[in-house]
Amino acid sequence: MGKECQPEKEPLFLDHLKKVDPGKAAIVDLSLSAPIELNYGQLENLANRTAQGLIEKGIKPGEFVAYMMPNSWEFVVVTLAIWKIGAAACPILPTLRDREVSFIMEKSRSKMLIVPKEFNHYQYKAMADRIKLNLIDLESIVVIKSRDPFDIEHCLGGLAQNEPDLEEVNGRSPTTLTDAQLLFTSGTTGEPKGVIHTHGTLSYAVHAHTKTLGLTGRDAIWVPSPLAHQTGFLYGMIVALSLGAKQVLEAKWDVETARRAIEDYGSTFVQAATPFLADISREPNPPIGLKIFVATGASVPRRLAHDATSALGCKVVGGWGSTETCLVSVGSPFSNDEKEWGTDGQVIEGMEMKITDNEGNEVTPGREGMYRVKTPATFTTYLGHHDWYGDVIDENGFFITGDLATIDKDGYLSITGRVKDIINRGGEKIPVVDIENILYMHENIKDVAIVGMPDERLGERICAYVSLKVPQAFSLEDLTSFLESRNTAKIYWPEHLELIDELPRTVTGKVQKYILRQMIADKLQIKS
Incomplete structure (x- = not known):
């Protein structure tokens, strides 16, 4: 169901940034007691300086650069810097530890690991020093100590150079086919899989999403979801950058910090999982100001979605996506139909979804079956295991999600469970x-x-x-x-x-x- 996938050439994120007013607010980082705020001009300057630092560390186009940090201005700057020199981002969740981080570093063969000295009472430098002994590709560990973006000497662990060579940086600019991102799935049923996206697949995903929801540069994007996961990375950070909008970053989940993001800094949009929605909507005095809450990442209890819509005074809609395909369905914030929050939405324009039996034959509306999707935002391969890619992409180019679902006669998707559940x-x-x-x-x-x-x-x-x-x-x-x-x-x-x-x-x-x-x-x- 849905229109046949026809990729469009969307401007890359870096091209969008060139058109944004440098004086416009870009980042509000709420990870410290005093917020850190950057405009787009300052963000561009920091990204260029950091790109130069990566070049001087020997990072080449096409290589994966690993970094492990919470939601922060540094995360955004490092991502942009990596992309500016044609390398690919390999963000690692800050909740992971020696075993998982060693696995990702070994598989990605990253020559660099960027970490904070400490976050949430955990010493990351000590961990990096421990795992380095067994990683033959790891050449440098960059440790962020100073959080001040205007500390020229110590900014980003000294990675941000004072004078970038813009001609050299710009000469490494990526194309739509350049690898942009390496994310590892959670590995709940086996070895974690390294999912690779290009600038083209991610650009398409973001453009289709923002167009469907009617988001513009006048919105402010609240990002409580981890930036090292696709929800925060693509539908928080990159949504904001592609629109030239302000992003408000929350590093450690706290309802009062969420209230500041919404009420003090004007956040209007968020895409996040059920617990975030439950926590803020069940407050005796819920924060008011959001316009759209897209609830993804887990099945959203219908009662919660209904109650949250009233409590928050905003549109709560469902949606379905995966690390491999990005978001494929979403509810409409422009409709009052209960199906917008009572289901996982309708297919996004330019994408396809269908329900099949075990043999791959499409079933009639309302019947449960295997959920399959097809989109220009689909990943290109699993790192080191293209055979796994072949196992999940069928002969017609549809990704086999592993979910059971129904699609009703009006095209609304309802996830009913996992095949393995x-x-x-x-x-x-x-x-x-x-x-x-x-x-x-x-x-x-x-x-x-x-x-x-x-x-x-x-x-x-x-x-x-x-x-x-x-x-x-x-x-x-x-x-x-x-x-x-x-x-x-x-x-x-x-x-x-x-x-x-x-x-x-x-x-x-x-x-x-x-x-x-x-x-x-x-x-x-x-x-x-």
Whole structure:
């Protein structure tokens, strides 16, 4: 479903920046007690100086440059500098540690690693020194100590040179086919995969997104999602840069910092995961000022989306995307149809999506099946494993997402689960997402995840992990009675309840169900 993919030649991010008024606000960094603010002229100057520093460190076009830092002005400057010299960005989540960082550094063969000296009480220089011993390609570690962008001598760990050679920098400018980004997937089911995007694929994704949502340079983009993940990187930082808009960066999640971003600095747009939406909308005095909240990265409980729309006074819409394909569907902020927040939206113009059976045949509207997408924003390969790329791109060029979904007669997408998350209870397939959405309506439930637990007779039974809004007595009978009151078929009722303080999630908000499945399997093994 959707128009046939026809790539357009969109201006690259660096070309957009040349047209922005240098005096216009570019960055508000809220990572320190006193905000750091940069305009576009200052951002361009810092990026050029840092690009020169990369050249002098021996970074060549086409190489991956690794950097590990929180949402900050430094992250934006380093990304632009890498691109200016034709190299590719390899951002690493600051929550990762020795093992994961070593893996990414080894695979990317980056000659450089840029880190803060310390962030969130963790010493990054010490970690970098430890892993360097086993990385034959790593030549230099740049440690950021001074956070002052106007500290010429110590800025960006001394990487930002005083006088850039603009002729040399500009001579390395990338094209649409130049690799721009290397991001590693979370690796929840196996070895993390290195996803490679070009300037062309990312430019297309951003242009299609901003056009669909009607975003302009007059908007201010709030970025609480990690910049080292596609949600923050592309739909926060790059959206802002491509529009010539202001971006407001939040490094450590805090509701009051979010309030400053929205109310004090005029943020109008954000794309982020469910926990961010839940936290600000459930405040007794929710921050007001946002116009659009695109909730992605995890299934959004329909009750939460409905309540948040009222609490925040903004449009809350759903959407679906992946590291490999970028965003493919999104709800419209210009419609009052409940489907805009009650589904994962409609296909973005220029992209395609369809639901198929296991053999790849497209099914009728409303029927559940395998979700496949096709877009000019699709990644080009997995680093070092082009065979994996062939496994997920079908003969018609569609990316096999691994999600189960439906598309209704009006073209609205609803993700119903993951292929690997299916609970098969004695041959009966359990509609996991539907049950979770019903349980989210319970007045005492804050969070819920349904997973399969091993059973000798049925293969699997249904286990509910529940986080409560307020600690209190809560039983399986409370859960099933509620489902009965909602006329839910008994075969879909959970047969076991586990109370948990917080569900394990990735940094982008996805519930790590594999952890929950292992937890209940281990518990049952102990009991047996």
